[in-house]
Structure formats: structure tokens, C-alpha cells
């Protein structure tokens with residue numbers, strides 16, 4: 003596959019995202035940069051998103067089989083909503099872009115099959131993309147990011163990944179560090195589950211943390227003082243479990259009855275808020291420390307943060323403060339685009355078509371790739 007034959011003209015790209023528990027469809031018009039350079043320009047013509055949070059809440063996490071069935075039910079109605087909002091029909095599409103992976107196999111298959119079907123029926127080109135590339139490049143959709151230039155650093159923090167990367171160009175990602183066990187989002191989710199705060203845990207922990215004292219409990223900051231840029235969050239989860247058990251024992255009640263409504267919880271609201279604040283502080287401190295170490299080690303002065311955890315306000319404030327003290331800048335995705343969506347996938351496709359420092363879209367078969375390493379992208 004080569005670049006768009008109409009290179010130079012704006013293109014309308016349909017983005018399809020079904021890698022986990024959000025069905026996202028979006029139609030973007032992406033225009034190439036003008037003669038003065040800079041980034042391509044994007045206009046969101048239509049977007050439709052369905053979150054399966056309510057479906058999975060009962061089980062405390064994503065149930066893969068339910069996820070794929072729900073994507074199947076939602077994808078076509080959402081496509082229709084998206085096109086109606088854009089006042090376009092299928093013939094108006096120039097490109098179809100889809101998340102190939104990583105993610106849940108069955109969930110990915112729904113999006114990839116839809117994309118293949120549309121591309122074949124409409125005789126339009128199809129581009130397969132890495133989900134994390136969508137997250138990584140989403141801050142460029144924010145008008146405040148126009149000063150961002152390659153190479154820059156990226157902190158990717160989602161439910162499944164925690165990585166620090168050097169971004170040398172679109173499609174050129176060098177892994178500098180990653181978690182050796184749980185992801186940061188997973189640490190939020192598992193801690194929330196132990197506290198009976200429901201799913202997804204990140205927003206719940208952030209909310210309870212705002213009423214708590216971060217210094218009441220001393221949670222570990224794993225690998226913080228190692229020179230490597232790797233992370234580890236599994237020990238934090240164990241420490242939260244131990245703390246919750248201690249608090250439960252002290253209250254004389256079992257922790258088993260705790261649920262998202264607070265019913266029969268052995269923990270007082272104060273305990274929950276203080277544990278939530280302590281957990282959030284530990285995660286934020288490690289993420290900020292390693293991000294600053296990466297800036298210092300590489301000498302780069304621009305840092306992008308993306309993925310679901312980048313919605314966390316405490317993390318945003320701490321990163322901004324620490325980066326400013328080094329004369330570095332931090333860039334975030336627009337808040338509505340922090341979690342999974344179709345816009346970021348269409349945008350990543352647009353950047354692959356139009357960005358000057360891009361690696362051309364990958365040739366070869368487009369298929370569901372549940373396990374797929376972002377740093378291996380350039381080699382494919």
C-alpha cells in the first residue's frame with residue numbers, strides 16, 4: 003500500500019475502534035499541512051461512541067465474550083449515527099482505518115471484519131493501525147499542541163499498558179521503559195475493586211482521593227529509584243490488599259460484603275478516601291518520576307501523555323509542575339479523547355498519509371492482532 007494517490011487533497015477517513023470495551027466510529031476530514039509545514043489539519047465531521055461500562059460493571063471487569071457480542075450489535079447503528087451527523091453517505095469515504103490490535107481477539111475481529119466488508123463493498127483503501135499509536139498521536143488533535151515536534155517523549159498509560167517511548171516520527175517508536183507486571187490503569191482498577199468502588203476504577207479512585215489524606219498510608223513506589231525506566235505496580239496492589247484487610251479486621255467486619263454502593267462495607271468512607279488518595283499519590287509519583295528521568299536521560303523537552311489514565315487530574319497537575327521546573331512542555335489529548343474512541347484511529351491514519359516524517363502505511367494483510375508490540379511497528 004502506498005500513500006493516498008490524491009496526496010495533497012483533504013481526505014475523509016472513517017476510523018473504527020473495537021479493541022476493548024468501547025465501540026468507536028468517527029469520520030474525520032484530514033488536510034495536508036500547508037507550504038509552511040506543521041501538522042495536518044483535522045475536522046471531525048461525525049463521531050459515535052458506545053461504552054460497555056454498564057455491561058461489564060456487574061463482573062468487575064471486561065468479559066471478552068460479552069464485549070465482542072456488544073460490538074457486533076452496536077457497530078452498524080453507530081456507523082449510521084456517525085454518517086448522519088457528518089451529513090455524508092458511504093460513498094463519501096476516501097479511506098477506512100481500523101484498529102488491528104492489540105486487544106481482545108473477538109472484539110478486534112468485529113472491527114476488522116466491518117472494515118474489510120466496507121472496503122470491499124465500496125472499493126476503498128483500508129489501513130490497519132496499532133491501538134496505542136492512536137493514543138500516542140491523539141494529543142496532536144488538541145489545538146494547543148501545534149508547537150509539538152519530533153522527536154518527543156510519550157508516556158502511554160492505559161488499562162493494559164504503561165510505557166515510555168521516544169517518538170522519532172509517525173510509525174517510529176522506540177521503547178525506553180515499560181511495566182514489568184501490571185499496567186498503571188490496572189493498578190487503579192484493582193485497587194478500586196479491593197475498596198469496593200466499582201469499575202472502571204480510575205475515575206472512582208480519583209473521585210475518592212479528592213476527599214482523602216494521601217499521607218495516612220505509606221504505599222510502596224516500586225522501582226522508583228532504579229535507573230531503568232521500567233515500572234512495576236503489582237506490589238502496590240498487594241500492599242492495598244494488606245491495608246484493606248487490616249482496616250477490615252480493625253472494624254471487626256469481613257471485607258467480603260464490600261460493593262460499589264458501599265453496602266455492608268467494613269471500611270468507613272474516611273478509610274476508603276485515605277486509601278484511594280494514598281494509591282493515587284503512589285501511582286502518580288512513580289509515573290512522574292520516571293517521565294522526568296526520561297526527559298533528563300534523553301535531553302528531550304516535550305512530553306506527550308495519553309491513554310485512559312491521562313484523564314487523571316492529579317497526574318496532569320504533577321507532570322505539568324515537574325516538567326515546568328525543567329523548562330519542558332507537556333501535551334495531553336483533549337479530555338474526551340483520553341479513553342478509546344474512533345477519532346484517534348482516523349487521526350493516526352491521517353497522520354500516516356500526510357505527515358512529512360511518516361512511515362508509509364504498513365503493507366500486508368490487515369487482521370486482528372491481539373498481541374502486538376508497538377515498538378515492532380517500524381519493522382513490519
Ligand code: KG4
Pocket residue numbers: 022159160161162163186187188190191202203204205208309310311312313314315340341342
Ligand atoms: O485507554 P483506555 O480507555 O483503555 C485501554 O486501552 O486500556 O484506558 C482505560 C484505563 C482504565 O484502567 C481506567 O481505570 C483508566 O484508564 N482511567 C483512569 C481515569 N480515567 C480512566 N485512571 C485514573 N484516573 C482517571 N481519571
Ligand code: ZN
Pocket residue numbers: 133137160309310341342
Ligand atoms: Zn486504549
